[in-house]
Amino acid sequence: MRFIAFAFKNLFRRPLRTGLTIMGIALAVAVAVSLIGFNIGYRRSIDVSIDKLGFQVMIMAKGCPYEAATMMLKGGTGLVYLPASTYDQVRSDPDIAAITPIFVGVAEKEGSGINDESASSFAIISGIEVESFVSMKPWMTMSQGAGHLGGRWFADDATGEVVLGYEVAEYEQRKVGDSYYVSITPYGQTEPVMSEFKVVGILERTGTQDDGTVFMPISLARSLFNRPTELTIVGFKLKNFSGFALRQFEQRWAKLPEVQVVGLQQVKTTLVSLVETAQTMIASVAVVAIIVAIIGVINSIMMSVFERTGEIGIMKAIGASKSDIFQIIWLETMAICLGGGVGGVILALSGTSLVEKAIQSLIDFGTRGSMVAITPQVMLVALLGSAVVGCFAGLYPAWRASSMRPVEAIREGE
């Protein structure tokens, strides 16, 4: 028999206690793994979402950059607008490689035919200039799936045509050639006006906010929302993008009234830092859970050591050295912690969706899709972390056990 097998046999003498201790560690590890997974997944999601905006810099109306960013990433209702003249002023900047104006509005859905209370009853309308917009997002192509064949972009002067993002089409069950209805309340009016559009194209899935957007010509959108001289954002690509070039660009155009220049790297940082507040809270819970679990492990092993005082004395009498006893107790602790680590990873993997919902209830993500990415590296870190915890948690009980004098241990055990 080897030490490790012996340690396992000892643990199975008290299966309930061992099981509960492992569960304590597993819960702590699951929280930590979910948190790390969320951190990685969220950053990755932010990166993808922002990178797929297609531009590096945007000009928007002054306000909270976080609201502006989340509005751009997933749509929003607190829209603010900037004068369309801004676009004309800025487009002549020599550092600009590409520029596109975007008008975003929120409309009410009509006639989807699907009764789903959990779904939003609003549609995000994005008015764009096709050529400049698509040149910034070359990955936006027309879907060729069933019912999507023959899709195309609308002409900039078209008046009754829209292109649907993949999820909008899927949710609304629209095909190319179908009608699409929305009610828009024009600026300055109180009653919404229902409009009918022809779906001329359905986009391939991009995994970004574009999947949930209805695209139409910018002139049409501005007209329907009765904001003929306004824009929501202007997106740019700079010729030689760098931090210095961005600062230069910002300095040049920050002088415009009522607008702000926002670098998308800054948006990433803003979003991540805001979510970090929630993460800090969750991390605190995880740290407390881990500390409690470690105390639980030490307590459990110490109880086991005290219960086996006589036995430890006997083992010493029949030839066990201090280091043998230390090794046995330490292995028992390690086994508990590693068992908890494996259990925690499994728990985290199986509870990903629950964790997402829990975190979503705490803070608005600002992005779409799955936020928790439990990678093999995260799992490895969790297991290594459990092993490290086991190493330290086992030190004291193992030292106590190995320091027992055989005669006294045997006497106490009797």
Place this chain on the structure above:
Amino acid sequence: MNNNIETMEAPIITARGLKKHYKRGIETIKALDGVSLDIRSGEMVSILGPSGSGKTTLINLLSCLDAPDAGELVIAGRSVNGLVEEELVNVRQGVLGFIFQKFHLLPTLTVAENVELPLMFLRRQVDREKTLEVLRQVDLENRAGHLPKELSGGQMQRVAIARALITDSKVLIADEPTGNLDKANGEAVFALFRRLVTEKNLTVIVTTHNLALGGLADRIITLEDGLIIDEHLRQ
């Protein structure tokens, strides 16, 4: 039976003036107060005496489980005075085997695994054939796969004896091995000791309250108040 002590080998254990005192409050308990003895290979020695006479203290010192406050102790030619615990472990390993009143078998290990446990600490390869052979010597070869809870007290004590034998110990030290056994099982254990002394030339040191069983040894040492008050060969 080894009645002729003079013809036996040189002492495997030599003790001179062993003292062990304990403090209890302001009182000093003289558990052992200068005990000297020689124990030879192939000898069966019983240590008799009432409770508190120092039997267990003496046996703990002879088995290197405890260190004397004064005196000299040589085991298998090696002086153990001043040795630290890890060095005492080395002296014990492979030389001394222990049998306790309460058996102290590990409940989750089978009989065979309990017997093989010391081998794990000695880093020796387990040889199941040898384990069964040792169990055969204590008439338990058919119980190798059983758990201790499935055995009687006498059987458990025989497993403990097998555990002491597996390492080819030269000396078996048994502290009240029959204390938890009935008369028949107690006699069976002593008969087994006698057989091991005769057949394997083992040295057996055993403490007991039972004068009749103690009288079965080659030499009977009687302790009282930490001193040897009588020592005689078996009649």
